[in-house]
Amino acid sequence: MYLKGIEIKGFKSFLDKTSITFPKGMISIVGPNGSGKSNILDAIRWVLGEQSIKSLRGDKLEDVIFSGTQTRNALGYCEVTLILDNEDKKVDIDYTELSIKRKAYRSGESQFFINGKKCRLKDIKEILLDTGIGKEGYSIISQGRVDEIINSTGNQKRALLEEASGITKYRYKKEEGEKNLASATENLERINDIFIEIENQIKPLKLQKEKAEKYLQYSKELKVQEINKILKNEQELKKDIEKIQIQSSQIKDELSKNELELKNTNDTLSSTQDELDYITRKKEELNAEISENKSNLAKNSSEISIKNENIKNMLDTNELLKSQIDDADEELENIKQKYEHLKNEFDNTTHQKSDIANSITAHLEDKNNINAQINEISLNIRTYEQKTRDTENEIAKIETKIEFQKTNIDSFAQKFLEYEQEFKNHNDIIENLNSKLQEKNQKIDEINETLKSIEDKISKNEETLQKYQKENNLLLNKINENNLHIKDLTAKTNLLENLENDMQGFSKGVKFLLRNKDLTGIQNVVANVITVKKGYEKAIEQLLAGRLENIIIDKAHQSKDAIDYLKRENLGRATFLPLDTIKPSQFSYNDEGVKAIDVVEYDNKFANIISNLLGxxxxxxxxxxxxxxxxxxxxxxxxxxxxxxxxxxxxxxxxxxxNFSKEIFTRRNTINQNKEDIAKLNQAVQNLKTEFENNKNSVDVLNQENEKNKYSLSSNKDVYISLQNETATLKTKLEHQQQMLENLNEERKTVEYTNKKATESYENDIQTLENLNQTQNEMNLKLTFQNEKLRQENEKLDKLQNSINELELKKSLIEQSLSNTKLQIDELSETIKSHSKKTEQSKNKITSNLSQIEKYKELINSIENANVDIQNKISENIEKLGKISSGEKEKSENLKKLREKKEQLLSSQNNINAQIIKIESEESKVNYKIQLLSESLEQSYSMSLQDAKAYEDKTIIISQNTIKTLKEQISALGNVNIDSIEEFAKVNERYIFYKSQKEDLEQSISKINSVIKSLEKSMIEDFKTNFEIINKNFDDIFKILFGGGSGRLILENEDDILNTNIDISVQPPGKKLRGISMLSGGEKALSAIALLFAIIARKPVPFCILDEIDAPLDDANIYRYISYLLTLIDTTQFVTITHRRGTMEASDYIYGVTMQEKGISDIVSLKLEDAKHYIEE
The missing domain is CATH 3.30.70.1620 (Alpha-Beta Plaits)
Structure with missing residues (x-):
């Protein structure tokens, strides 16, 4: 594998796409300072995943993107592609060529690609593991990296050695395993917590489930027994009713004859009863108000109890805080004693440090005296050396001058012949240039006319664009204002809808009843079944007040289950309005205002309820x-x-x-109004956006036209500038030719004079050369004597330095001790401050609590005063109730008299009535018994007698003892949670699931631990083997580069090979063994190069980029450095960024980096002679 090339676009100073091909062998990249050489190295580091922009000499990601120049615009992105040859399959992929690409945008987005496919940085790091390529590898070595190798901690050296040892992939897998282990352990802890919680739940739930199953079984048997017993009793009672009804029919015929006589009396009774009903309604209203006041009184009493409890808790808290303050004061005293002890110890150690410092000072005075002697001798040596060099320079100059003069004298004769031909050539060139200059000036005049016309068009378009821009700004402001208004209305509407959905304004009990789907017959609350006309919301809300949350139910008996639910759950009280019992209430009214029932809308089935409330x-x-x-x-x-x-x-x-939360109808109407306003505003925004888009389209058309004009303008300007440049060039060339003609004439005169003078000077310089050679021999003898004297003084200085080093070591140990003691003192001081702060906070808390107690007491007094007012209202209403009751008593007495009169009228029918009463009594008793059976059935099993027929079973033996036994068994079960059956099934399912998860995680943790141990074993073995080989390579290469001496790598702790620090110890030839930090800059650089070569010799890297690491080396070391580097060229491709002649001369290929245009780097191929020119610069 080797680096085939790199493609750069928009990265730092590389504006245009730049491709650099790297053949095998040694390549050098040269160029003046600031031309962008190191930007190539930064591009390679960046594409390989460098995340620190500071390491790339920037502050933020956009600093690596071309930022523009005075003539070039900035780019919005940059990209770098690295191309590697993979013929040898060093990277395990199915391609013979590997390309790695990174692309970044000014927005901060960064993308990675492998062979054109998008990937993660992690994928790139994984694919390059153990190749030596990458951020932590040794394929890129800069001057800064050399300093890191030399001066860094052992961990940074370790990264290089681990890469070379091939254990980076193991460490990567180990770190991934440790992350997975930490994640698995955290998950196991979380699952253990859940598992323990479920385990604690499942045992009691199982018992509850078994009890519930028994309860259901007993209840089922009891239900069958009791239902069949009721049905049997009902059948017997119905037979008795049939007999009674026959007797009743006969007697009622006689009774009907006497009913006419009672009609007048009954009419009077009816009117009296109406008056009495009005008094009853009035009493109900007063009783409701008394009830509400009593409720408020109970609520206030509860509030007083809570505040008293809060006061008690705060007093208890204050006592606890006072106890904590006492404990803290005692602990603080102990800490202060320890603080004083450490302070004394610090003072004693400071005295010891002062004594050692005095000794060091005395030694340093001796050292200064010796250094003064050495400086004097060195000054003499430098003086003699300078004189020697000056003499050598003079000799060289004289010799060069003599050779130069001899050559000049020979060439003068030839030059005289050349001058005549040059005169003729220059005259021909001047005539040709004048002709071209005339043609160019004519073209410039034509271009000027075209430019003026295009600029006028652009100016007119710009004015139109500004007009559209102003209009669009106004439209955007309107759109934003409307959007803000929509946002504000939407937020308010959402808040109101949340209040509506949460049934804000209803009591807790009413909310729970409406949400409980198990209760039958519940229709809704009054507030939810009526819609109020706009403007009447407050009136209806205040008229109905608490009745708004009255619950409408189908039948009166269904309220029983709901009331039982409220009692069982302790949810307060509620009022129920049965549809089957509530009667309408209306009256005739034709005066000012409107009837309340006329401003509301409702479903017809609720007409009686609404009429009763608002009629x-x-x-x-x-x-x-x-x-x-x-x-x-x-x-x-x-x-x-x-x-x-x-x-x-x-x-x-x-x-x-x-309270707004109680204004239910106002809230609903506000929601509807807000939604209408939002819809109107949205339409307005849409209209404004349409107008904005129309303007934008016009702007786009003008912009396109302007772009064409600007492009045309730019093109013509380019032509104009080109013509101007050509004209200027022609003028320059013309002036140059004329000047050259004049110079040529002057030069010929000068040459004639120079030829004469050169001959005279040549003879004088021969004599001067002989005198200088004699002076040089005398200086060499003096220099030898001074060097011997300097050697003796240096030996004295080394002995004295060793003594100073020992004292400095003692001083360092004492300073470390002082530092540790100072750290402890500072910690104790902070602890004292912390204790004091906590004590102060506790005291503040006590003060705060006392203040809050006073506020609670004031609030209690306020509530008690309010209770007195409420009690007075109750007394007033009771007094009113008494007055009304006295009127009721009078009406009742009148009613009683009428009934007595009726009894007198009925006296003649006593015999008949006695028989009727007896028969009806018997029938009532039987019906009552049947009713009791029905109610018992309804209460126990929520079913009617007709529904119970489905459970009738004439084969069952009905036994009271069986019923009693079943009830005792159910009672013995105690409280039963029926839901526990379903709850147990759910919890048991979770228990099985988390148990499985727990076992899987425990197995996973065990496997991960095993893998980590296996990886650590392989890492130790591979690192130990490779470390020994690299250490030997380092010593061998050190000897080659330094011409002797020794170098070795040292493990601080060989028992902890994978984590211990690694130090470098070297001994250059003729010097004592010392740490690398004591070496000169050149020696440090050469030592780092030796270590780098030792690593590459053990594990060759596909390519290695060296950025000016040869800068600190002298010419002799450059030669040895290059000589050894060339021995590695067969296995490693080297790319050097350099200014050194020796490095370039050894290169197979040279690339030059220039800035022909300011701020923009270009790549050119250079000949060796051109490279030398850059070095001299």
């Missing part, structure tokens, strides 16, 4: 009208204003503000 109520426009009507009719019926004020029967008046 005797009136709605007027305002309070003045209400006062007038109420007075006129002596407060005999209920009146409401449209704004919700109420004139009650008896004269009381109710008014004020109300």
């Amino acid at each position: 005797r109520m009136i709605i007027v426009d305002d309070m003045d009208t209400g006062l007038k009507i109420s007075k006129k009719y002596s407060n005999s019926f209920k009146i409401a204003t449209k704004t919700g004020e109420i004139f009650n029967i008896g004269g009381s008046i109710t008014g004020g503000s109300s």
Whole structure:
């Protein structure tokens, strides 16, 4: 495998699509600084998945996309494609060529492709595992990477060695396994929690289920026994009724003769009864008001109890907080003692550090004295060396000058002949240039006329476009305003619909009854069966008030189940309106206002209910009208204003503000009105959008026309500029030719003079060369003496430095100790602050609680005062009730007298009546017994006698003892949860499911642990084997590159091979063994190169890109570096980015990076001579 090429478009300075082909062998990329050489390396790193934009010398993703120049627009995206030859199947895919592509947009979106198919970055990393290619591999080495290898922590060196050892794929699989293990463990913990919860549920549920099954069995047997017993009793009673009815028929014939006499008395009784009914209704209204006040009184008492309980809880909390404060104060005192101890220890260690520092200072003074001696000697050496170099330079210059002068003298004669021919050539060129210049000027005048015409068209179109733009801005503002209004109305409507759906305004009990599908006969609440005309909502809401949530049911007896449900679930009380018992209530009214029943709409089946509720109520426009009507009719019926004020029967008046959640009809009408407004606004928005689109289409047409004009303008400008440039070029060439002609004449004169002077200088320089050679020999002797003296002083300096290093080590240990102690002191200080803060928070909480207690006490006093007012209202209504009752008593007495009169009239019929009464009594008793049987059946089994016929079984032996036994067995079961049968089935199903999931996860965790251990074993074995080989390679290559010495890699902890740090220890020839950080810049770079070559020698990488890593090397090291690199060229393709002549001379191919246009990089193939030119620059 090797790198075949790279395609770059829009990446950094590469604007246009740029393709670079990389043949096998060694390739060098050269160019001036800032031309974009390193952008090629950045492009390769980026396409291989580099996520850190800072590593690519940018701040954000869009920084890698071409940002434009003064003449070129920025691009919206960039893409890089890396093409690899895969003939040797190093990457396990079915293709002989592998292309990796990355594309990014300014929006931040980034895409990856493998052979043209979209993929994830993870897929690219996986396919390149253990190839050495990638972000963590060693296929890309820059100067910064060299510094990382040398100065980094052991973990970064480890990444290189692991890649070379081939264990990266194992580590990747191990990390994936550990992620899966963590996920599986987390899932197991979650499932264990659920499983334990289900396990705790299933045992009691099983017992409940078994009890419920027994209950159902006993209940079924009991039902059959009791139903058949009732049916048998009913049949016997019906036979008795048949006998009684025969006797009754005979006596009733006699009784009918006397009924006429009672007619007048009964008429009087009827009118008296009507008066008494009116008094009864009045009593009901007063009793309802008393009941409501008592309910409010109970609610307030409950609120007082809750607030008292809150006060008690807060007092208990304060006691607990005070106890916590005491404990915290005691703990804080212990921490402060420890803090003082550590402070003393810190001061003692500081004194030790000061003593060692004094010793170091003394040694450093000695070192400075020796360094002064060395500097003096070095200065002498540099002086002699400089003088030697100066002399050598002078000698070289003189020798070059002599050779140059000799050559010049020989060439002057030839030059005189050449001058004559050049004079003739220049005159011919000048005549040709003048002719071309005249043609170009004529074309420029024609282009100028065309440009003026196009610019006028563009200007007119721009004015029209601005007009459309203003109109569109206005339209958009209107659309946005309407959309905001729609959004506001929609939010309000949604809120109101949520209140409607949640039955806001209804009591808890009513909500539950409406939602309970098991209860039969429930139709709806009053509020939901009527629709109120607009403008009358408040009036109807206030007239009906609490009756809005009265529940309409089919039959009166069905209310029993609902009331039992309310009691059982503790859901409060509710009022039921049976359709079979409620009678209509109406009266004639032709005065101001309207009858309440006339402003509502309802289904005809609810007519009696609505008539009963609203039939005797009136709605007027305002309070003045209400006062007038109420007075006129002596407060005999209920009146409401449209704004919700109420004139009650008896004269009381109710008014004020109300809770919006109770305004049910207002809410519904508001919802409907809002939906109508939203529909109108949506239509308006649609009309505005249509107008906007029409304008936009006109804008598009103008823009297209402008684009054509601008393109034409640009094309003509390009032609104009081209002609201008050609004209300028021609003028420049003309001036140049004229100047050259003048120069040529001057040059000929100069050459004649120079020839004369060169001959004289040549003879003088020969004598100067002999004198300089004598001076050079004297300087060499002085330099040898000074170098020996310098060696002796350096030996003294090394011994002194060792002593200083030992003292610095002691000082470092003490500083570490001081740092640790300081850290503990800081931690204790933070702990003290934390304790103090918590104590302060507890005190604040106590203060807050005391303040809240006072507020609760004030609220309790307020509620108690309200209770006094409510109690007074109750007393007033009771007093009114007493007065009404006295009137009722009078009417009752009159009624009693009429009934006595009736009895007197009936005295003549005593004998007949006695017989009738006796017979009817007997019949009633029998019917009552049948009714009891029916009620018993209805109450126990919710069925009629007719329905019970389906259960009749004459073969069953009916036994009271059996019934008693079954009831005792049911009673012995206690509370039974019938739903537990279905609930147990569901929970048991979940139990089986989670048990299976738990077992699967436990097996999965076991398998993952086994795989991780297996991977770790393989990693240790492979890493250990390859580490030893790479270590040996490193030592061998180090000796080659340094011409001797040694180098080795050191594992800090060989018992933890996979995690331990890795250090580099080297010994250059003629120096002591030392850490790599003590080397010079060139030595560090060469050591890193030795390690890189050692890795490649063990595991060749398909290609290796080296970015100016040869920069710190001198010429001798460059030679050794290149020499060894060429030994690896058969297995690894090398691409170097360099400025060094030696590196380029060894290359098989050279690419140059230039910026012919500012800010835009171009690739050119270079000859070796051109590359040398770039080096010199």
